[in-house]
Amino acid sequence: MEKYFDSHCHLSTKNVPNLKVGAIYNAAHFSDWDNIIRLSESAENLYGAIGVHPWYVSDLPNNWFELLKNKLTENQKLMVGEIGLDKHHDNMDLQIDIFAKQLLLAHELNRPVQLHCVGAWEKMLAILKMYRNKLPSFIIAHEYSGPLEIMQRLISEYNFFFSYGPRNLRNPLRILATPMGRILSETDGDNPDGVISVVEQMAEILNIAPKKMADIIYKNTMGILRHDQTA
Template sequence: MSFFNLHTHRYTQEAATLELVNQYPWAFNEDYEKFSIGIHPWYLDESRLQQDLDFMTIKMSDPNCLAVGECGLDKRIEIPMEVQQVVFEKQLLLAQEYNKPVVLHCVAAFDEVMATKKRLNITVPMIVHGYSKNEQLAKQLINNGFYLSFGKYLVRNPGLETVFLSVPDDRIFLETDTIDEDIADVYALAAKYKKQTIAELQQTIEHNFQQVFKTS
């Protein structure tokens, strides 16, 4: 593995790249090699919730299932927060039971996510995907045990460089999410910001991958 893509919605099968492809229980594709599976708050449907959770439970035993998610909380959508919270907690408990890391979607609800992690005593790694906020929040998340994944906003917003550089090497991942750029392009930009070679950054991400996903 030369590159690890923490979160993508496109299965590209790029050479020497491990892609963690986002999957939904109601639209599962058996062709994807490695995947995460979760109920995104945008697409939460209470009428099929138990069916989706049952399907996720089955997939927890699949060796190609590396994580739960993306899942989380989003205050900018119409689905009530109390409904989102219940579904989020069910997925966190599933991840804890099966010892799977969690890929997080979080919009304007970081305090709630941190509080939920603490209240439920979630000990599996939790990774905030697509981080785009400030350095102060990044530090708070790091201090509470979270990892941060950078991609779309790192590419689109040069102002995020300072925030990215403030995150310890052992807490970062890189991703493409929905952007057209390849993961190699994201690595190249991140290495430039860190004043490292791409090979050095690859080694860092590889180490983090081994730590979080317990893969040898």
């Protein structure tokens, strides 16, 4: 059986079944952190990302940053995520502040970032430019929905990867424009095994054999997960 990886999923209210695929579970609210950490410790092919999602920036304890830093420091296997900006939600100034703090923390601790960015790519580019020398080594743009020109800049100027899921499959122009070495697969849901079908559909869109597609994505994902964490 080929190896598959869901690089962006979320906690389930059900028990996590014995998965056929590897998975990176993402926190949204800070109350997810401990469950994500437990899950990432439960199996070799399960990973976690903890952080504050732009939807939940106004619902944080005062010491959130210290808590986040401590938990990341104690758990080398964790990424930072999902973090970012979302124009459909209030508090853009607060979103930018909380995002930038987490981006710099990811650089300091040498962890990849899971990025959520909706309708705020100009602001995102300004932040990336401002901290150009303090960016984490890998940033995964989950379910990228921005313009193709910005995507080209994220590839040539920054070390971005692009994780595609069911919504991207319905409008595949970004999938078609992504270099093979930067493509990842995701469900953004709570059943990571669903990524097998996502990968099969991506293979069809890109007109390559499903096995080859699975191998490329698995290799890309492992390259990020096995990065040198001794900052």
